[in-house]
Amino acid sequence: MTVRLAAIPGDGVGPEVVAATLPVLTAALDSQGEALEVTELDWGADRFVREGAAMPADAAETVRRHDAVLFGAVGRPDVPDHELVWGLIIGLRQQLDLAVNVRPVRAFEGVPSRVRDVEGVDLVIVRENTEGEYVGAGGLAHAGTGHDLGIEVAVHSRRVIERAAEHAFTLAEQRRGRLALVTKSNAMRHGYPLWDAVVREVGERHPDVELEVVLVDAMAARLVQSPHSLDVLLAGNLFGDILSDLAAVLAGGMGMAPSANVLPGGSVPGVYEPVHGSAPDIAGKGIANPTACLLSGAMLLDDLGRSAAAESVRTALAAVLRLPHHHTPDLGGTASTSQLAAAVLHEMESR
Numbered sequence: 001m002t003v004r005l006a007a008i009p010g011d012g013v014g015p016e017v018v019a020a021t022l023p024v025l026t027a028a029l030d031s032q033g034e035a036l037e038v039t040e041l042d043w044g045a046d047r048f049v050r051e052g053a054a055m056p057a058d059a060a061e062t063v064r065r066h067d068a069v070l071f072g073a074v075g076r077p078d079v080p081d082h083e084l085v086w087g088l089i090i091g092l093r094q095q096l097d098l099a100v101n102v103r104p105v106r107a108f109e110g111v112p113s114r115v116r117d118v119e120g121v122d123l124v125i126v127r128e129n130t131e132g133e134y135v136g137a138g139g140l141a142h143a144g145t146g147h148d149l150g151i152e153v154a155v156h157s158r159r160v161i162e163r164a165a166e167h168a169f170t171l172a173e174q175r176r177g178r179l180a181l182v183t184k185s186n187a188m189r190h191g192y193p194l195w196d197a198v199v200r201e202v203g204e205r206h207p208d209v210e211l212e213v214v215l216v217d218a219m220a221a222r223l224v225q226s227p228h229s230l231d232v233l234l235a236g237n238l239f240g241d242i243l244s245d246l247a248a249v250l251a252g253g254m255g256m257a258p259s260a261n262v263l264p265g266g267s268v269p270g271v272y273e274p275v276h277g278s279a280p281d282i283a284g285k286g287i288a289n290p291t292a293c294l295l296s297g298a299m300l301l302d303d304l305g306r307s308a309a310a311e312s313v314r315t316a317l318a319a320v321l322r323l324p325h326h327h328t329p330d331l332g333g334t335a336s337t338s339q340l341a342a343a344v345l346h347e348m349e350s351r
């Protein structure tokens with residue numbers, strides 16, 4: 001069988017980490033007697049500058065002709081962020097209704113972290129991707145009067161909470177059976193109490209999962225103090241955004257954090273991407289850490305039912321990361337993007 005992949009390398013370090021990842025995915029599938037067919041799409045900042053849009057109007061249709069999307073990053077200092085972020089990645093998430101953002105955090109042996117005693121940390125943040133504080137509702141009143149009033153309205157709907165919760169409970173069942181809902185229902189009176197109630201209801205359909213309800217402030221402390229006590233975290237859009245950058249630090253930083261944008265039920269192709277952006281400060285130098293993108297690729301293989309191929313990527317990566325001479329500069333090493341990726345390929349071939 002052939003996996004049909006749409007690759008959107010994008011801008012900055014995006015093309016560098018995607019180029020490092022594609023041969024690894026090809027090798028992983030090849031070892032299982034399968035092939036990878038890649039359609040490369042030139043969506044991103046250059047296209048925006050050339051044609052006035054980061055992606056074509058029929059982007060969603062193009063994506064739907066594939067099994068999954070591997071996305072690098074978008075962003076270029078001379079193009080307004082919203083043209084690219086809204087014009088591409090958020091646009092795709094909305095057009096495909098990719099409701100849930102899955103962000104695993106795993107501390108690999110040998111990878112330095114600013115946080116002590118992280119060995120063995122293995123948790124997943126499930127972030128609701130479409131609502132909450134990021135819907136853009138509200139407005140600016142009395143602008144320029146000296147009494148300016150910025151009103152940001154958060155929207156939380158039962159349907160959206162339910163589908164995120166269902167996904168998180170299912171994931172917890174496949175893992176260590178623990179789910180922590182991140183909330184702030186002690187201070188916010190409408191949205192988060194609804195989250196608490198709906199998630200408890202969904203939990204009744206998953207009796208094997210132990211549910212904990214944790215306030216977001218306490219969760220921030222706990223992620224640093226006792227991350228081993230966490231398995232799956234379920235969070236709304238804002239809290240999930242903030243906590244996943246915090247959690248990425250446990251694993252060694254932005255270069256280590258993969259993610260998946262999926263619609264539970266799987267009727268549309270998922271978009272898999274490193275959590276980091278285009279990293280203009282290191283772009284073009286060939287030193288970006290490809291781990292986040294490689295791990296996103298492994299998630300992609302997992303979700304397409306290619307778990308053996310996915311596991312071969314992760315196992316090889318874990319073996320390579322144990323050795324500091326394979327580390328890129330963000331991990332304190334001197335290896336290049338392509339050296340790290342080549343080491344992973346070599347490791348896969350020697351198994």
Ligand code: ATP
Binds near residue numbers: 013330
């Ligand atoms: P964007 O506007 O595209 O989000 P950004 O600079 O705001 O870009 P990131 O790209 O996420 O945000 O970068 C944040 C920091 O993390 C930068 O210092 C960057 O160099 C570093 N970083 C991000 N990705 C990587 C990577 N793959 N390897 C090494 N360092 C990285």
Ligand code: MG
Binds near residue numbers: 277
């Ligand atoms: Mg950024």
